[in-house]
Amino acid sequence: MLALFSLALAAVATAQTLSPSVQHAKRTALPAGWSRVRRHAPDAVLPLRFGLTQPNVDMKSLEDLLNDVSHPDSPNYGDHWSPARVAEHFAPTKGNHPHRRVLDLRQRCRPRSQAESLLNTEYHVYEHDSGKEHVACDAYHLPAHVVPHVEIVTPTIDFNAILKRSGSTSTHITVGQPGAGTVQPVLAGKIENIFHELDNCDKQITPACLRALYNFVYPFPLATKQNSYGIVEYTPQAYVPADLDLFAKNFSSGLVGARPILAAIDGGVVQNTSESFSFNGESNLDLEYAMTLVTPHQPVTLYQVGDLQMGASFNNLLDALDGSFCTSGGGDDPVNDGIYPDPDPAGYQKQDCGTIKPANVISTSYGYNEADLSPAYTARQCAEYAKLGLMGVTIVYSSGDNGVAGNQALCLNPDGSQSFSGNVFNPSFPSTCPFVTGVGATQVNPNATIHDPESACQQVIHSGGGFSNYFAIPGYQQGVVADYIKDNLTPSPYPPGTYNTSGTSRAYPDISANGANYVVAVDGQFGLVYGTSASAPVVGSMLTMINDARLALGKKPIGFINPTIYSPAFRGAFNDITTGTNPGCGTKGFSAAKGYDPVTGLGTPNFAKLLALWILQK
Template sequence: MLALFPLALVAVATAHALSPFVQHGKRNALPPGWSRARRHAPDAVLPLRFGLTQPNVDMNILQSLLNDVSHPDSPNYGNHWSPARVAQHFAPSNETIQAVVSWIVKSGVPRDRVRVSKTKGWVQVLNATVAEAETLLKAEYHVFEHESDGQHVACDAYHLPAHVVPHVEIVTPTIDFNPLRKRGATHINLGQPDNSSVRPVIAGKVSTILNELENCDKQITPACLRALYGFVYTPHAPSKNSYGIVEYTPGARLLSPAYRAADLDLFAKNFSTSLTGNLVGKRPVLQSIDGGVLQHIEEIPDYNGESDLDLEYAMNLVTSHQPVTLYQVGDLTVGASFNNFLDALDGSFCKYKGGDDPSLDPPYPDPYRGGYKHHDCGTVEPAYVISTSYSYDEAALSPAYAARQCAEYAKLGMMGVTMLFASGDDGVAGNNGFCLNPDGTRTAKGRIFTPAFPVSCPFVVAVGATQIKPGATVTDPEIACETGIASGGGFSNYFTVPDYQNDVVTGYVKSHLTTPPLYPGLYSIGTRAYPDLSANGCAFSCLLLENEFILVAGTSASTPVVGAMLAMINDARLAIHKKPIGFINPAIYSPLFQGAFNDVTSGNNPGCGKQGFPAAKGWDPVTGLGTPNFPKLLALWLAAK
């Protein structure tokens, strides 16, 4: 809830009266399908808001804070922060609030129209007109139109006084674009700029279920995954543990991804064992966020496939003893974004309190007819492990938007949450195979590699995909997945290489990219690289629409598999009164964990008209550190503090 800003903090600092304006944000190119239509009317009203700079969110500071509770050598390993401590530590200062509010008031906006959010994350100008916004920001607002449908208001660039710049992370609405969604789209899109789900790719139908291990090169089943990674485990502390799967409702009236109960039951009839227990009739624990529902208005693979796949394998691998939470995010009217989900997990991040962008993130309470009339803000306790099979292109977001969300993942890691994201299914290309052009646009004919997000954030765990080589067995080394999909991987254009990854990235670049240079000018070097690890993501036997098994491929298959293994490691630690593992990257990249992964040294991740990066000994930007060796990882984490 917005609060009126105290009068004492609006005093004008005369020393800054003549502070020159400097550019704070600029968009290099329009997203695909958009064109400029006209100047926006000067008397039109904008939801003008200023996201304030949070202290301690410098990437180096965040790394240090996160390493303190995440590195097994740290004396504070496992001593995760409470949500209250996180909120207090990252709240903007009074100096920041005063600088921004004073400038706005000095510029002619009446004090009673300037509001500050309760937890100091945002400053809003109530009923701001386009003319006022253009004066404040030295910008020009235009109406943009999409080639298929819809309009959007934005500017190409905006400016702030030099003394205000250190206190503002992001201004909305300005340069970012809200995506359009049409009924009848060929795949599920997430409610974020220019993104799509890392959806499972249908590779064929299954006439006969091949549940024998000698057929795992043709058809992956839960038994294959257990054999590949030594993943045999029965939970001991399920009541203390938690594992969550996230499904997002797309915007603009597309129907929600939702599992079918009949599909879960028939999958369970075919794959339940004495180890898993009887999963027939077992359901995930539904946690509805912002009106998320299990819709069954229409049932087609695009509406049911992702949720069916995620839950069929996640529930089987953690067995019937461990409850699995399903976070169903967003109503059927405006959909949902990653930030909407983060709002529910962390009250300090909520809209009017921190992280949301009203021009990008669906609004709650939903103002439209039939929409969800509440806003779930800090209402959900996060699971210890959360698996997400959705992503978007890093280039679709401004660096400020991406950085603010990335900082929130660091905060969740500090609270002991392991956030897993699929690395993408188009190799070094972006979603739908689009690649960057020199002018910043993304097209099917682009040739510059396009990193994904959030996997390019150094505070999440990025999961790539492998496969069994045709004709090989579960005891043979896997290769990078190139059948049906290409394992997403590469280097961020926004985030520097984190300390925990510096040695392996430097070694890979020196050995494989610089002598001679591989595809010069098409990718960044020495930045955050991904994936961190991988698992099989090829030819999963998945039940869709009852009585029809199909084969699917994707990092959206490998991600919940890794999540299941990490959830069971948490179970083992909780059973002996230890803390959950939280953010795992500082541990898995440490010398202590060398040899705990099955190295993958064959294959590439093609895209953008190139073969992509080569898999290699040790870490590589195709399969990361390799696939998990569950017994070794379990032993190492049980021995850790």
């Protein structure tokens, strides 16, 4: 796989004489809260790091490979790749980079003046409102003949410096920290009495409501030793054992005393020193519903990522699932990812690379704003999700809880910066990656029953959805997205520049499930919880049971599902959601409509129909 490289300065001058210098990347605006304060000192040392491109990881090539094993019409459907085949296919060949002689495996530290000459740029020091400083440039250049072979250079334009949180010794805020990320379950009140009757599903969602809504009847899995379901949590998020038992006593007595199988990654720990909804709500919600819906017979694995000192990001999870990812494409980014071994003496003193066998289905209820990250960073991660899909892994992500806005309802400004007053839609990542399945949120409308159509979630949260600014539209979406644009966005109801109107960008979410009024046990009592945080593990549970049926018949797991669920044969297996919007950025957002829409996707699953269709597949 691709290693992290540093460019030897002595050879750069030679390389630059071979072709003109061209712009490799540019940042259009400063993130909120940052300001430029001074030029970086000329003798200050910069550790320049060059991540070389991997072969075969352009989006079109990845999509073709995935379609070969994931499209229902392919003769190779279900013939997933082994990890060894994936590693071999994406490993750089010898001599893959024609100017490899100017590259070596060491990180090279250079004075600012030499780095500026090398990259034809200027480095400045920027200061955040919190006092944190960061070194970056506005744009940088490389010799034209080198550009195709370099994916990312750091430090340069990336401006995702992770800030120290108040009252903490950590220098990082990660997706696990309270208030971080685009997906945050919301506690809307405590519950005195639980309604177990299906007549009350408009007021309280329970496992019984979900089974009734989605025809989700699968009482006894048969292939539990072959099957696996992974729920991802980021430290310091942690479940409370007593809460799992409280929930089980009310909804699944067979789970009293049961716990998920802990797969600790980079020192991940189920901490019990900080207890509140902010620390326990996400993990409790995910595990209470996932464990209940797959029944007590199917074990659930908890991927607990990151130690308490450093924290972690999605890349740390991917390191553990694929050892080669630790070094591919530049390796982990100290700006965005937890860097292990942890330099804190109390932290985790190893790095977990390839230590975890991926579950058949992995559900994650965390996210970033797409604009928080550079295109190169997201592309590298998205390619890894494609590799997992090739191996037969289904990746499910929540789509966000702020409609067309991003984390904390931030929107984009025309210059690319983020603010509460922005009026440009702010997509969520990783849901915009075309190789994951993004899950939005619906609701049972007030005074409606489980027999009435749901709408897009309009209570407390709004289903994240829209059009990516980074990723092109995949082939499986082209027809349905074109229909939505023609019928609902022609002409566009918003001024130019409000969202990506090209018609050639990835739309999200792909599907939805209920995300309102969930009954959740948290810190010894029940409350009503809202969010696509709930939708994702519910969908993951249904897909896990479909895998069980296929495995029991001697078939393969369903793997990457998007080419299948968008195919004509599967269109009748979803409950079309045609009402509701996903407001944000001073607008009503997009509208749910007949067929696909960037609010609820294809709709909510009809488990019985999906099961029957997937059983018929090879």
